Amino acid sequence: MDVTMKKIIEASYLTADSAAHYRTILRYFYHQHERMRDYISPEELLDYLRSIPVFLDYQEEQLHQQLAQLVKWNNLIARQDMTNAKTIEEYKKKRFRYQCTPYTVEIERMLVQLEKIGDTFQGSLERSQFDRLLQALTSLQTEIEHELKKPAEEYMRIWEDVFRYFQSIRTSTADYIAYINSEQTDQRMQTEAFLVYKNQFTTYLRDFIVSLQKTSLQIQQLLTELATEKMQPYFQKLIDHRMSIPRLEDVSTSKEDWLLEYTEYWDSLRQWFLGSIHHQSELDVLQWQTNEMIRRMTRYVQRIGERQQHFRSRKKDYLQLAKWFGESKNLSEAHKLSAVVFGSMTIKHLQLEEGTTENLHVDPWDETPTELTIKPRTTRYREKTKPGSFQANDEKKREQRKKYLEERGQEKRIIEKYVTQGTIELSSLSTVEPFVRKVLLGWIGKSMASKDRIVKTDYGFHVKVKLKQDQMITLKAEDGDLTMPNATIVFEEIR
Secondary structure, three states: OOOHHHHHHHHHHHHOOOOOHHHHHHHHHHHHHHOOOOOOHHHHHHHHOOOOOOOHOHHHHHHHHHHHHHHOOOOOOEEEEEOOOHHHHHOOOOOOEEEEOOHHHHHHHHHHHHHHHHHOOOOOOOOOHHHHHHHHHHHHHHHHHOOOOEEEEEEHHHHHHHHHHHHHHHHHHHHHHHHHHHHHHHHHHHHHHHHOOOHHHHHHHHHHHHHHHHHHHHHHHHHOOOOOOOOHHHHHHHHHHHHHHOOOOOOOHHHHHHHHHHHHHHHHHHHHHHOOOOOOOOOHHHHHHHHHHHHHHHHHHHHHHHHHHOOOOOOHHHHHHHHHHOOOOOOOHHHHHHHHHHOOOOOOOOOOOOOOOOOOOHHHHHHHOOOOOOOOOOOOOOOOOOOOOOOOOHHHHHHHHHHHHHHHHHHHHHHHHEEEEOEEEEEHHHOOHHHHHHHHHHHHHHHHHHOEEEEEEEOOOOEEEEEEEEEEEEEOOOOEEEEEEEEEEEEEEEO
C-alpha cells in the first residue's frame, strides 16, 4: 500500500475521548526530549501531572492504562527497567520506562508551531533571505568550478543552506501575502485607523521590492548557468555523504531514488525563480502581488480621504466662490467663472435608441429624436396610476364554500357514527380513520387548556372530556397505532 494511503494511528491521541490526558502526557515527553532526556519513569510523570490543578485526583492505575494505550498507538516505546528490581516480585511487575517515538516528536513539534501561529497568518518579507540565498548559490557555483575537491560533508552543508533559505523565502512571503489578503486585514485597511500605519506598510513593501529587484536578477543568472545536467557531479557528492552515514537498519532507498530526489528539488528551485514553458515564475508572481498590495493600500487611503472630504464643511469654499463672483467686473466675466466652477449650463445631449439604424454613414441629426419623460428630482414625486379593474369571483367562492360545507358535513356524520348514548369511549373504539383520531386528539388538547374541560367543536356542539391517566389504551387507526391514556368524550349539547 502507498504510504500516503496509510492510516496515521500515531495521531489518534489528538481526537480520543481523553485527549486532554494524552496530550498533557505527550507534551511532557516532548519537552523532556528537547532537553535530551529520553526515558521517563511513571513515577516522575505522575508527580508532574498531580502538580497541575486539573489533575489533582489523577490515579496511578489510570496513568498505567493510558501509557499502555499510547504504546499501542505507537506514541511511546516501553523499555523494562531492571536496574532497581530487588525482589522477584518487583521483577515480575515489569517496571517500565517510556520514550516518545519520532512520529510523536514531530507531531508535538508541529502542534507547538501551530499554537504560536494562532488564527492569523504571520510571515514577513525579509530582504536578507534573498541575499543569503544568493551567497549560498555563489558558494555552490564556486565549488562546482573548483571540481568538487572538498569533503562531501561540506557540500551537504551548502546544499542545506540553499534550501533552508529558499524554504524560508517561500513560507514567509506566502504567509505574509495571505495575511495582507485576509478578510480581517482588508477590513482594517478600510478604517481611518489604517492611516497611521499607511507609510509604514508602503515603505516596508517598497524596500522589499527594491531589494528583490537588485538580488533576483543575480539569482536568476546563477540558476540559468547551473543547469540540472551541470549539477549531476554535485548530486553524486551528496549521495556519497548520505551513503557514508552508518545505519543499523536496512535502508531501502537506492542511489537512483536519492538522485531523483535531489534533481526534483533543484528543478523546483529553478522553476520558482525562472519559471517554465507552461508556468510563470513564482518570483514574477511575488513581485506582482507586492505591487498590487501597494496599489490596494493607495486606493484605500484615497477612499478614506474622499470620505473625510465628503463630511467636511464647504462653508469656506462657498464664501470664497461668492467673493470671486462679487469681484467680477462684468456679467461676461461672471459667466466665464461659472463655466469653470459649475461647467456649461446649456449643453445639449443627443441620445439614440439602440438598433435605430445599421447604416454607418447616417448622421445623428438625420434620425428621429427620442422623446424622454423627465421626472422631478424630489422624494415626494409619485407617478400617477390609474385604478385597475378586478374580477368578482362570486361563483368560484360559492363553489368552494359548498365543497367545504359538504366535506365538513361528511366528517360530522362520521364522528356521530362513533357516538354511543351521547359519549365516545376511546377504549371501546375499533380501527378509526386518521382524521377522526386527529379530531379526537384536538378535542382532548383543547380541553386540557380549559378550566371546565368543555370544548366547543367546529361541528356546532359542545363536548366535555374526562381523561383517565391511570388507564392506558391503544387507539388504532388505518395509518398506525397510538398508545395513550383512556378518555371519555361527553356531548353536552347537539345543535
